[in-house]
Structure formats: C-alpha cells, structure tokens
Amino acid sequence: xxxxxxxxxxxxxxxxxxxxxxxxxxxxxxxxxxxxxxxxxxxxxxxxxxxxxxxxxxxxxxxxxxxxxxxxxxxxxxxxxxxxxxxxxxxxxxxxxxxxxxxxxxxxxxxxxxxxxxxxxxxxxxxxxxxxxxxxxxxxxxxxxxxxxxxxxxxxxxxxxxxxxxxxxxxxxxxxxxxxxxxxxxxxxxxxxxxxxxxxxxxxxxxxxxxxxxxxxxxxxxxxxxxxxxxxxxxxxxxxxxxxxxxxxxxxxxxxxxxxxxxxxxxxxxxxxxxxxxxxxxxxxxxxxxxxxxxxxxxxxxxxxxxxxxxxxxxxxxxxxxxxxxxxxxxxxxxxxxxxxxxxxxxxxxxxxxxxxxxxxxxxxxxxxxxx
Numbered sequence: 468x469x470x471x472x473x474x475x476x477x478x479x480x481x482x483x484x485x486x487x488x489x490x491x492x493x494x495x496x497x498x499x500x501x502x503x504x505x506x507x508x509x510x511x512x513x514x515x516x517x518x519x520x521x522x523x524x525x526x527x528x529x530x531x532x533x534x535x536x537x538x539x540x541x542x543x544x545x546x547x548x549x550x551x552x553x554x555x556x557x558x559x560x561x562x563x564x565x566x567x568x569x570x571x572x573x574x575x576x577x578x579x580x581x582x583x584x585x586x587x588x589x590x591x592x593x594x595x596x597x598x599x600x601x602x603x604x605x606x607x608x609x610x611x612x613x614x615x616x617x618x619x620x621x622x623x624x625x626x627x628x629x630x631x632x633x634x635x636x637x638x639x640x641x642x643x644x645x646x647x648x649x650x651x652x653x654x655x656x657x658x659x660x661x662x663x664x665x666x667x668x669x670x671x672x673x674x675x676x677x678x679x680x681x682x683x684x685x686x687x688x689x690x691x692x693x694x695x696x697x698x699x700x701x702x703x704x705x706x707x708x709x710x711x712x713x714x715x716x717x718x719x720x721x722x723x724x725x726x727x728x729x730x731x732x733x734x735x736x737x738x739x740x741x742x743x744x745x746x747x748x749x750x751x752x753x754x755x756x757x758x759x760x761x762x763x764x765x766x767x768x769x770x771x772x773x774x775x776x777x778x779x780x781x782x783x784x785x786x787x788x789x790x791x792x793x794x795x796x797x798x799x800x801x802x803x804x805x806x807x808x809x810x811x812x813x814x815x816x817x818x819x820x821x822x823x824x825x826x827x828x829x830x831x832x833x834x835x836x837x838x839x
Contacts, residue, residue, distance in 0.1 A: 468486065468489065468490070468491050469489055469490045469491070469517070470490070470491050471490065471491075471492070471514055471516035471517055471609065471673075472516055472609045472670035472671070472673040472674065473514045473516060473609070473611075473673050473674060473677055474491060475674070476514075476674050476677055476678065477492075477493040477514065477690075480496060480690055481496060481497075482494075482495070482496050482690070482692060483495050483496075483692070485693075487517070487580075487693055488517075488580055488581040489581075490517045490580060492514070492517060492692070492693055493514065493690070493692040493693065494692045494693050494694045495691075495692040495693075495694045495695070496689070496690050496691070496692060497689070499692070499694035499695050499698060499787075500787045501689070502689055502690075502691040502692065502694070502695035503691075503695040503698050503699055503787045503788070504787060504788075505615065505688070505689040505691065505695075506614050506615040506659050506661055506691060506695065506699055507615070507661065507699075507787075507788055508615070508616070509615055509616065509617045509684075509687040509688060510613060510614065510615035510616070510617040510618045510621055510684055510687055510688040510689075511613075511614050511615055511659075511688060511689050511690070511691035511695065512611065512612070512613050512614075512677065512680055512681060512684075512688055512689070512690055512691065513611070513612040513613075513614065513690075513691050513692075513696055514609075514610075514611060514673075514677070515610045515611070515612050515665070516608070516609040516610050516611070516670070516673065517580035518577060518578065518579065518580050518605075518610055519577070519578040519579070519580060519582070519583035519586065519587075519603070519605040520575060520576075520577060520578075520603075520604050520605050520607070520608045520610075520667070521575070521576045521578055521583075521586060521587055521590060521601065521602070521603050521604070521605070522573070522574070522575055522576075522601070522602045522604055523573070523574045523575075523576070523590070523599050523600070523601055523602075524572060524573050524574075524599060524600050524602070525572060525597070525598050525599035525600055526571070526572055526598045526599075527571075527597045527598045527599055528571065528572050528573050528574045528599050529543060529568060529570070529571045529572075529574055530571075530597065531574075531594065531597040531599045532566055532574045532576065533732065533734065534593075534597070534733065534734050534735065535553055535590060535593065535734065535735060536551035536552065536553045536554075536564065536566065536734065537551055537552045537553070537554055537718060537726060537727040537728065537734060537736065537737075537740065538550070538551035538552075538566075538726045538727070538728055539728040539730055539732070540566060540568070541730070541732065543566070543568040544568065545568055545569055545570050546568070546639050546640055546641065547568050547638065547639055547640075548565055548566065548567050548568075548638045548639060548640055548654055548656055549565070549566045549568075549638070550563070550564075550565055550566075550638075550656075550726060551563070551564060551566060551726050552564075552712065552718035552721075552723060552726060552727070553586070553589075553735075554717070554718065554735060554736030554739075554740065555714065555735065555736060556735060556736055556738075556739060557736070557739050558717040558718075558719070558736050558739035558740045558743055559713070559714040559715055559716070559717060559736075560708070560712045560713060560714060560716065560717065560718060560721075561582070561585070561586060561589050561714075562578050562579055562582045562585075562586050562708055562712075563579070563706060563708055563712055563718075563723075564576045564577060564578050564579075564586075565577040565654075565656060567640055567652075567654065569642075576590070579708045581708070581709065582708065583603065583605055584603075587601070587603040593735065606670075607669070607670070608667050608668070608669070608670070609667075609668055609669070609670040609672070609673035610665060610666065610667050610668075611665070611666045611668070611673065611676060611677055611680070612657075612658070612663060612664070612665050612666075613663055613664050613665075613666070613680060613688075614657055614658075614659040614661050614662075614663030614664075614691075614699070615659075615661050615662070615663065615688075616661060616662060616831070617684070617687045617688065618661075618662060618663050618664055619632050619633065619662065619664070619833075621680060621683050621684040621687060621688055622646070622653075622664055622680070624683045625646055625647050625676075625679060625680060625683050626644070626645065626646050629644070629645035629646075630644045630645060630646065630653075632653070632664070635653065635654075635655050635664075636655065637655055637656075637832055637833050638654075638655065638656055639654065639655055640652060640653060640654035640655070641653055646666065646668075646676065647672075647675060647676050647679050649668060649669070649672045649675075649676070651666050651667060651668040651676075652666070652667040652668075653665070653666050653667075654667075655833070657832060658696065658699070658700050658705060659696070659699035659700060659703065660699060660700070660702060660703030660705070660826070660828055660829075660830045660831060660832075661699075661830075661831050661832070662831060662832055662833045697782075697784070698784050698785075698786065698787060701782050701784050701786070701793075701795070701827075702786045702787075702788055702789065702793075702826070702827050702828035703826045703827070703828050703830050704754065704795065704825040704826035704827060705826075706721055706723065706752075707782060710765055710781040710782045710795075711752050711781045711782065711795060711797075716752075716781075716797060717739075717740065717743060717748070718740070719740060719743050719744060719748050720748050720750055720751055720752060720797065721752045722751060722752050722825070724744075727740055727744070729741055729744070747800065748800055749799065749800055750778060750797055750798060750799050750800055751797070751798065751800050751803040752781060752795055752796070752797055753795070753796055753797075753798050753802070753803040753822050753825075754793065754794070754795055754822065754823045754824060754825040754826075754827060755793070755794050755795075755796060755809060755811075755820045755821060755822050755823060756791055756792070756793055756794075756820060756821055756823050757791070757792035757793070757794065757811070757818065757819075757820050758818075758819040758820055758821055759818035759819045759820070760792075760818070761792065761811070761813045761818045762783055762784065762785060762792050762813075763780045763783030763792070763794035763796075763811045763813065763818075763820070764780060764783050764813075765780055765781060765782060765783065766779060766780060767779065767780040767783070767811055767812050767813060768780075768811075768812040769796045769798050769809055769810070769811060769812070770809065770810040770811075770812065770817055771802060771809060771810070772808045772809070772810070774810070774817070777798045777799045777802055777809070778796050778797050778798030778799060778802075779796060779797060779798075780794050780795070780796045780811065781795045781796060781797055782794065782795045783795070783811075786827060786828070788828055789827060789828065791827075793823075793827050794811070794820070795825075796809075796811075802822065803822065804822065805822055805823055805824050806821060806822060806823075807821065807822045808820075808821055809821065809822060
C-alpha cells in the first residue's frame with residue numbers, strides 16, 4: 468500500500484483513511500458535507516500527492532505532447548496549462564491530463580494516480596521519431612490543492628512579498644515561486660468548481676507547507692478528503708477517469724467536444740474521433756435528478772419509461788450545495804436532452820428520475836479579467 472508524504476499528518480489530524488487505487492488516502496476528516504461546504508464558502512486543503520507527474524523534454528517536447536492529446540497545443544506558451552483527453556487509436560481514453568508548458572522543449576503532463584504506469588508506458592511506446600526523452604518523476608513531487616473563494620488570500624499570506632498570486636491567471640502556472648521559504652510550482656486550475664491553486668513541491672517539505680497553510684487560514688480553511696473532492700467535482704460535472712471517461716468512453720461521448728480539436732494536425736485517435744463526430748455519438752453522458760428517494764451509484768442500470776435498458780450510471784451522489792440527489796449516466800443519445808423521464812435500477816426496483824442540464828452547480832473559477 469502506497470502512502471503520500473502527508474500520511475502521518477492525516478492520521479494525526481484524525482482523518483479516516485481508505486485504500487484508493489493502492490494508496491492510503493484520507494476520505495474525510497470531520498465529515499464530507501462539512502468539508503464540501505467549506506470549499507464552497509471559504510477554503511479547503513487537499514493532499515493530491517498521489518497524482519502523477521510525467522515530463523517530456525527535448526527539442527520536440529511540445530510537438531510530441533500535441534501528438535498525444537486531442538486538444539490543440541500549437542499555440543501554447545510558457546506558463547500556460549491546457550486540459551485534454553489522451554486517446555487510443557479507436558477514440559477510447561488512455562487518460563485525461565493537464566499539460567504544463569515550460570517552452571517548446573519541456574512539458575509536464577499531470578496524470579491520474581491510477582494511470583501513472585499505464586500512461587508512462589503509453590507515452591514512451593508512442594515516442595516514435597520525436598526527439599524527446601520521457602521521465603516519470605511522480606515520486607519526486609508532492610502536490611497540495613487549496614480550493615475555495617478564500618484560497619488566494621490564504622496562500623498570499625504564506626507567499627508574502629515574494630509572490631503576487633493575483634498575477635497568476637486561470638489555467639496558468641509559475642515555477643520557482645517562494646512559498647513558506649521553499650521554491651515551488653503553483654498553478655491555478657482546480658477540480659472543485661471553485662477558484663483554487665495546486666502547489667507542486669519536494670515531498671520532504673509537504674508537511675511543513677500543509678500545516679502552515681492550515682495555520683494561516685485558521686477558521687477559514689479545513690483539511691478535506693477524497694469524499695468532498697468527489698462531491699465537489701460531481702456537482703460541477705467534471706469528469707472522473709474510470710467513470711465519465713474510460714477506454715470504452717470517448718471524450719465526445721463524455722461531452723468534452725470542446726477539448727477535441729480537428730485542425731490540420733495529426734494526433735493519436737483523430738481519425739476515429741472525427742468519424743464519430745461526423746456520424747454522431749450513439750450515447751452521451753447526461754445529467755439527471757432523482758424524483759423518487761434513493762441515490763444512484765456508479766454502474767446502476769438506466770431505463771427508459773417503457774422499461775428498456777438504455778445505459779448505466781457513471782456517477783451519482785447527494786449534492787450538498789443543491790440538497791438534491793443527482794447523477795450522471797452514459798445513455799443512448801436520443802434520451803440525452805433535458806426533461807426526459809428515465810428510471811434508475813436501485814436494488815430490486817426502478818426509481819423515477821428526469822434528465823437535466825449540466826453542470827448542476829455553476830462553476831466559480833476566476834476568469835482572466837477578474838484576476839488582477
């Protein structure tokens with residue numbers, strides 16, 4: 468069982484620890500709903516050190532990254548971050564990643580924890596004639612996420628005069644930033660629907676910074692576990708690999724059309740995705756609200772009003788911000804518009820639900836014009 472550099476800190480803070488993809492991770496501290504609400508109203512701090520960091524370096528680093536993913540990286544400049552699915556030739560997803568551009572000759576792919584080895588193998592196998600080297604440096608980094616409307620103010624208190632976080636734009640990063648007396652990389656992306664930051668740093672400094680941020684934030688910040696991280700991303704309808712994306716679910720089926728570009732460039736999976744785009748997807752990730760009592764869970768069957776099975780639930784939960792039971796399901800496209808009555812198979816009965824628009828919660832990221 469793998470442990471992050473903050474394992475001891477979590478235990479001392481009273482976290483409930485669980486096995487998450489082979490990692491011992493905190494699922495909650497004081498309670499999922501309380502931690503969820505802290506992020507929505509003030510701030511929460513998460514240990515995401517289990518996530519992976521794969522570096523591509525060499526004269527063609529950015530060009531190779533562009534070949535690997537469905538989004539268009541051709542206009543990227545140093546300090547920018549782009550989200551993208553990374554696909555197989557058939558259009559299924561290897562993973563969804565964040566691409567950090569250090570320049571034409573250096574790129575960081577931040578990948579999902581459960582996919583680190585698979586992603587590293589896939590990237591290495593597809594290097595071809597590109598003049599690059601690929602390095603899995605995941606063990607060299609800890610990662611801490613600070614999320615919520617008070618996150619900038621709290622982190623600025625740690626950074627002091629050495630950095631101005633108000634200058635850091637949305638989906639941008641800065642490296643070599645002094646935070647708590649240590650050089651770190653800070654980005655501003657977020658996986659909660661709120662403004663927030665990610666701090667990449669050496670593992671041996673993680674505990675000091677984690678506790679320092681809690682001390683700086685005082686009553687405005689709470690340590691948060693994976694439970695709140697999931698309900699937060701779910702309310703904002705942000706995809707989770709293995710749920711809304713997988714080897715069997717393409718980014719177009721997941722509704723990520725914006726991140727699948729068809730410019731005059733080649734990338735792995737382009738032909739399959741272009742064909743799917745022209746022909747139309749036969750199934751789509753669709754939001755729904757429960758009408759009957761009950762929570763839809765991953766894998767539950769979905770039925771039309773006549774009892775025909777039309778798909779399955781990818782994620783479902785009680786939404787603390789909305790006080791509703793909601794869900795996401797991969798269903799036949801003809802049922803994906805709003806206002807269609809569907810049924811969810813919960814235990815031995817079919818419960819009533821209705822399709823709704825996404826996201827369930829309006830994202831509150833800091834737009835570029837709001838940063839300064």
